[in-house]
Amino acid sequence: MFSAKEGNKNSPYPGLCADCVHARIIKSDRGSMFVQCQLSFTDARFEKYPRLPVVTCTGYARKTCKE
Numbered sequence: 117m118f119s120a121k122e123g124n125k126n127s128p129y130p131g132l133c134a135d136c137v138h139a140r141i142i143k144s145d146r147g148s149m150f151v152q153c154q155l156s157f158t159d160a161r162f163e164k165y166p167r168l169p170v171v172t173c174t175g176y177a178r179k180t181c182k183e
């Protein structure tokens with residue numbers, strides 16, 4: 117899983133996506149992890165696979181404990 121504070125070779129620092137409700141974590145066969153932005157399916161302003169780290173984003177919505 118992504119760390120909100122740091123990345124590593126296979127999991128780059130994701131920035132805001134780390135705790136965004138719209139982020140879906142994808143794991144490749146090689147063990148790399150990346151973010152698929154679910155907002156991209158309904159809003160063309162958002163990239164399906166945003167370049168990480170995302171430092172500013174108008175779609176960002178922080179996850180709560182129930183999500």
Ligand code: SF4
Nearest residue numbers: 133136139153173175
């Ligand atoms: S809305 Fe922004 S912060 Fe949230 S997953 Fe998409 S790109 Fe990341």
